[in-house]
Amino acid sequence: MTTRPLTIGVVGGSGSGKTTVARAILEALGLDAAFLDQDAYYLDLAHLSLEARRLVNFDHPDAFDTELLVAHLTALREGRAIDKPSYDFARYTRAATTERVEPKEILIVDGLMLFVDPRLRELLDIKVFVDVPDDIRFIRRLERDVADRGRTMEGVIRQYLETVRPMHLDFIEPSKRYADIILPQGGRNQVGIDMILARVFMELGRRRV
DSSP: OOSOOEEEEEEEOTTSOHHHHHHHHHHHHTSOEEEEEGGGGBOOOTTSOHHHHHTSOTTSGGGBOHHHHHHHHHHHHTTOOEEEEEEETTTTEEEEEEEEEOOOSEEEEEESSTTTSHHHHHTOSEEEEEEOOHHHHHHHHHHHHHHHSOOOHHHHHHHIIIIIHHHIIIIITGGGGGOSEEEETGGGOHHHHHHHHHHHHHHHHHHHO
C-alpha cells in the first residue's frame, strides 16, 4: 500500500446495530475494505473458571485487550497484515482460531468503547456514533444473546440492569461527543448512511490526488 488506509470507527450502545451499519457501509462502498470488530478483542479469561468468567463486567473498558487492538490497527494502517482473534461468547473466553486480515484502502472498525480510549480515537479518521433508543437496543440484545450466545432471558435482564445500562451511561453515551457523525435509527437511516458514504468518497478523492 502506498497510502495509509482511511479508517472509519462505528460506535453505539449494545444492540444499537453498529455492526449492521458498519457492514452496510462496507457493502455500499463497493471497494476492497478490511473489517475489525472490537468484540473480538475481549481479554482472554481462560485462566479463570467458567463461574468466575460470568462475574466479569464485560461492559467496562477494562474488559477489552485495548493494547492488542491498538497494535493491530496501527499495523494495518502501516500496511502490515494481522491475525485478528475470535471470541467464544458462550464460554466467555478467547477462541483458538484467528482470522488473517490484510491491509486495505479502507478499514472499518466497530465496537462499544472505540471512542473511550484516546489512543483508539487517534487512529480513526471518521468517527460515527449509532444513536438508537434504549428500549430498542435492549430488545435486540435480549433476542441476540438468547438466540446466538447461549444466554437465558433472566441472565440477560440481570446483566443489562447490573452492568450494561450503568456502563452505557458512564462510558458509551459520554463518548458520543467525540463523533464526527451521529446516526439516529442506525441501519434504517439510509439518508444518514448516504451522507457517511459521501464523506468517505470525498476523503478517498483527496488521498488519490
